Amino acid sequence: MLLKTLQLFNFKNHADLRLDFKPGINAITGSNGSGKTNVLDAIFFLSNGKSFFNSIDSQLVRMSADFFSIHGWFEEDVDILVQFDTQRKKTIKRNEKAYKRLIDHIGYLQTVFITPYDIALVNEGSEERRRFVDFTLCQTSPSYLQALSQYKKALDARNALLKAAEGRPLDTILLEAYDDKLAGPGQYIADARAEFSKEFFGLLKAVWNHLSGPNDELNWTYETQWSQPQSYRTFLAEAHAQDCQAGRSTRGIHKDDWVFELNGQSLKRMGSQGQIKSAIIAIKLAQFDYFKSKTGKTPVLLLDDIFEKIDKQRSDALIQWVGSGRMPQIFITDTHYERIRSHTEQLGLELSQHHL
Amino acid sequence: MQYTSEVVEQAVEALSGFPGIGRRTALRLVMHLLKRPDMEVARLAEALLKLKTDLFVCKICNNVSDGETCQVCSNPAREASLICVVEDYSDQMAIESTGQYRGVYHILSGLISPMDGIGPEDIHVNSLLKRAEDGSVNEVIMALSATVEGDTTMYYLARKLKDYGVKTSCIARGIAVGGEIEYADEITLARSLQQRTPYSV
Ligand SMILES: [Zn+2]
Numbered sequence: 001m002l003l004k005t006l007q008l009f010n011f012k013n014h015a016d017l018r019l020d021f022k023p024g025i026n027a028i029t030g031s032n033g034s035g036k037t038n039v040l041d042a043i044f045f046l047s048n049g050k051s052f053f054n055s056i057d058s059q060l061v062r063m064s065a066d067f068f069s070i071h072g073w074f075e076e077d078v079d080i081l082v083q084f085d086t087q088r089k090k091t092i093k094r095n096e097k098a099y100k101r102l103i104d105h106i107g108y109l110q111t112v113f114i115t116p117y118d119i120a121l122v123n124e125g126s127e128e129r130r131r132f133v134d135f136t137l138c139q140t141s142p143s144y145l146q147a148l149s150q151y152k153k154a155l156d157a158r159n160a161l162l163k164a165a166e167g168r169p170l171d172t173i174l175l176e177a178y179d180d181k182l183a184g185p186g187q188y189i190a191d192a193r194a195e196f197s198k199e200f201f202g203l204l205k206a207v208w209n210h211l212s213g214p215n216d217e218l219n220w221t222y223e224t225q226w227s228q229p230q231s232y233r234t235f236l237a238e239a240h241a242q243d244c245q246a247g248r249s250t251r252g253i254h255k256d257d258w259v260f261e262l263n264g265q266s267l268k269r270m271g272s273q274g275q276i277k278s279a280i281i282a283i284k285l286a287q288f289d290y291f292k293s294k295t296g297k298t299p300v301l302l303l304d305d306i307f308e309k310i311d312k313q314r315s316d317a318l319i320q321w322v323g324s325g326r327m328p329q330i331f332i333t334d335t336h337y338e339r340i341r342s343h344t345e346q347l348g349l350e351l352s353q354h355h356l
Numbered sequence: 357m358q359y360t361s362e363v364v365e366q367a368v369e370a371l372s373g374f375p376g377i378g379r380r381t382a383l384r385l386v387m388h389l390l391k392r393p394d395m396e397v398a399r400l401a402e403a404l405l406k407l408k409t410d411l412f413v414c415k416i417c418n419n420v421s422d423g424e425t426c427q428v429c430s431n432p433a434r435e436a437s438l439i440c441v442v443e444d445y446s447d448q449m450a451i452e453s454t455g456q457y458r459g460v461y462h463i464l465s466g467l468i469s470p471m472d473g474i475g476p477e478d479i480h481v482n483s484l485l486k487r488a489e490d491g492s493v494n495e496v497i498m499a500l501s502a503t504v505e506g507d508t509t510m511y512y513l514a515r516k517l518k519d520y521g522v523k524t525s526c527i528a529r530g531i532a533v534g535g536e537i538e539y540a541d542e543i544t545l546a547r548s549l550q551q552r553t554p555y556s557v
Pocket of ligand 1: 425
């Protein structure tokens with residue numbers, strides 16, 4: 001879906017900014033600190049109802065202001081408006097109609113955001129990878145989103161109970177009541193993640209081979225504590241004593257992880273910086289292909305400062321992949337317009353500059 | 357905000373503690389009261405005081421009551437072997453106003469919620485189990501919210517009541533009357549399918 005116009009009020013450093021975009025490549029340029037990445041984050045916000053970088057909305061309001069708004073006008077007369085007011089709550093409107101629940105907006109418009117911070121996907125803890133997988137699945141499956149939200153609520157309550165017990169044994173029936181609430185969504189999420197992991201791996205391999213050639217073999221495996229035929233409830237019940245001692249829920253899909261391997265060895269420990277960067281780009285492009293295959297719509301692609309942080313060979317391969325006739329609109333930030341132009345001229349796409 | 361009268365300040369302070377009422381609304385209520393006749397304000401004050409002096413909690417079901425036992429519990433026409441468990445007084449009134457229910461009630465005065473530090477011992481669970489103890493109760497209908505707190509409280513009660521051989525049930529959850537299926541969320545719909553009821557003509 002083409003974004004035609006973006007209007008920001010008091011969003012991060014932008015007091016009042018209006019940008020008119022075009023099909024093809026939209027180069028967002030400006031010096032460091034001019035707020036280029038914030039423009040991309042605003043576009044991300046329109047699709048996901050929250051910032052890519054900071055989930056605390058009040059911290060996104062420009063200094064000394066008490067509200068922010070992000071308004072995007074798309075093709076086919078669609079407009080999305082996000083309003084946040086420090087006094088009141090956040091609202092999201094599509095074509096002037098406010099959503100009753102914000103989560104109902106999720107999945108309407110997909111974005112893939114490639115940023116230098118993506119390195120956390122490989123280098124940081126399992127939480128980063130769960131967030132990535134959950135985000136990808138929530139965008140394409142309302143049932144997953146619902147299961148995840150139910151699971152989180154029940155898990156928070158169960159953890160509060162265990163924490164309050166301070167290591168003392170608890171009434172088994174009370175713990176079972178939470179196991180009962182966790183079992184349905186927990187099993188659903190585990191199944192969905194397993195299926196997703198298989199499907200996603202297929203897409204990842206295709207992109208990876210394009211970016212790196214066939215010599216290096218990238219593998220990603222889903223790791224979870226629970227497996228069939230054991231019932232999820234028994235799986236949880238077995239850990240009661242352990243949970244009471246630890247003061248938290250030690251078992252469950254909130255512990256899941258995905259492991260990246262390059263040629264049979266840990267990518268995080270053995271991979272070169274270049275290989276890790278390639279893997280991350282491949283993951284994000286596979287996410288792009290996943291969204292497209294699931295929704296039939298082309299996601300919005302946001303590329304943050306990639307030419308600065310990624311070497312020419314990789315960024316060329318990236319641009320080739322995204323430019324092979326599949327992207328109607330791309331947003332790229334860079335301090336130098338000339339760099340974007342030289343990297344993208346081979347694509348033959350229309351290029352427009354928006355200087356901040 | 358600073359008021360020129362300490363009396364107004366105190367009234368605003370007292371009113372702004374109510375649910376949904378901030379200082380602005382509290383001030384509006386105070387201004388309104390100032391304009392009303394003395395008698396009317398006196399009646400309001402009296403009604404408020406009576407809530408504390410003349411109101412009892414039913415010793416059987418924990419419902420608000422004018423005497424030791426409430427009107428429902430002391431009504432011989434109500435089926436004492438059928439108990440409907442609700443979270444609070446307003447839920448009890450909602451069910452009573454359907455005019456469909458002939459049993460008695462049990463008010464929990466809350467739901468199990470570890471996040472708020474509320475355990476089974478903090479709500480009226482034990483008095484319910486006591487009522488079920490002597491075998492005079494046939495069925496307990498649980499009419500609790502479809503939230504994590506409501507669901508876990510139901511599970512807990514059902515497991516405890518099982519030991520007394522009491523039949524437990526929970527009110528049906530599904531598509532709202534007048535609701536369209538395509539607008540129902542998937543979990544509600546899946547549940548409605550699972551717990552479908554026979555339909556015969
Ligand atoms: Zn009573």
